[in-house]
Amino acid sequence: MKRAAIIGGGVIGGGWAARFSLMGWEVRVFDPDPEAERKLGAVMDNARRALPMLYEARMPEPGPVTFHGTMSDAVSGAGYIQESVPERLELKQKVYQTLQAACDPGAVLASSTSGFKPSELQAISARPEQILVAHPFNPVYLLPLAEVVPSPKTSPEIIERAKEILTGIGMFPLHVRAEIDAHIADRFLEAVWREALWLVKDGIATTEEIDEAIRMGFGLRWGQMGLFETYRIAGGEAGMRHFMAQFGPCLSWPWTKLMDVPEFNDDLVDLIAGQSDAQSGDRTIRELERERDNNLVAMLRALKGQGKAAGRLIAAHDDSLRQPLEDTVPMVTVRRIVPVDWTDVNGHMNEGRYGQVFSDASEELMTHIGADKAYIAAGHSYFTAETNIKYHAETLAGEAIFVETRVLLGQGRKLRLGHAMKRASDGALLASCDQFLLHVSLETRKSCDPLPKVREAVERLAQRHEDAA
């Protein structure tokens, strides 16, 4: 099993630990805080609930997460080390000295730093070539971006390995060409944060009004298309040139008052924190985390359905996790977590989603018998002619479910499947489905016999299932 070491297990280290573990890595943590295990456990709970909701494919078995009393013990045998200690340069530099005295010289040594340049982190290190920045975004277990920032001293092999590992755990490594304070994304975030502080300080807007301005407007646009493509469209048919002709001069207009920075003092902290407390009312941080995660899961799944932005990345990662079906009787055709966006007003999985689960089960079986994407692209497929679903028990968001499928008939153009959807925790039957499919030509849109390869496979499978009945 691949092994990662997490140095500093707070908000960000906890998110890294969760992502690595849920992607099948063994994770070893070092954090001197006696409360670290409890705090990291809370992040793990959130992640266990939310991350698998993004995937249709079966996730890897989670790797164990263990806590260690020394940094050298934690990094022993680790191929990837992620440092997420507090944002203080001397502390980080000292940590690298200790880590490098014990870790594998070939391991990736990455920092979560929000703002320090890798050359600053490397300054007093024994092997600067081993160190780079992999700056993530909170919550690390759901947001894919990791800004990968090397210095000229970072070895090209370490950069490539870091990118490969991050891609493997479902992240989007954005290689930042040159080191710069605060990398790329935090420069934006700091500009927005600075302006927001200024607006609150001068009594122009409350923290709540600023949040509404973001979530009701441009925040929605950024998540799906970013800045430049959004503004290109805002230029109308003439695109970016017209946009720049119209809004370019504003760089010197008064509405670009971007350089005012409020003084950071207790009054500012009281003002912002007071408004923020009032805004969130009695909702706890845990409740806010749940709300954030539910919203992110629903938005990312919507983007996945469109094959766009972060959704495209998750779809590709999902495909890479797919495993061929095992030839058991019955066959386990689906293993998944029920995502939040599948629930309805009654607080349970909507009836329409049962149809989707059984349709996914049939598609998996089709792939297994050779009626896969290439077969369909060549003009043949199966259409469902009849589906009969019985609902036996409620299914809730976050529950692990699986579907067992039996081939009840596989003869010529006819295929009849019996699906049973069960709860993974206790094997309880949640729903059953009798489904009748007909093989069709996608050219004539009429039923026809399968091509010999598929026909033989389906008949062989039907016989096997009949023999085992």
Ligand SMILES: NC(=O)C1=CN([C@@H]2O[C@H](COP(=O)(O)OP(=O)(O)OC[C@H]3O[C@@H](n4cnc5c(N)ncnc54)[C@H](O)[C@@H]3O)[C@@H](O)[C@H]2O)C=CC1
């Ligand atoms: N919180 C955020 O939104 C983000 C933070 N970051 C960066 O991640 C890093 C960590 O930040 P957070 O997780 O927010 O802080 P945090 O305060 O939640 O966690 C820091 C953890 O490091 C531990 N620690 C302190 N000294 C240590 C040592 N010598 N060895 C090992 N662990 C030690 C602390 O006990 C604590 O659990 C910082 O560099 C920060 O800039 C990056 C992206 C976002």
Ligand SMILES: C[N+](C)(C)CC(=O)CC(=O)[O-]
């Ligand atoms: C506030 N922050 C600078 C620590 C934020 C980040 O670094 C990234 C994030 O998750 O917003």
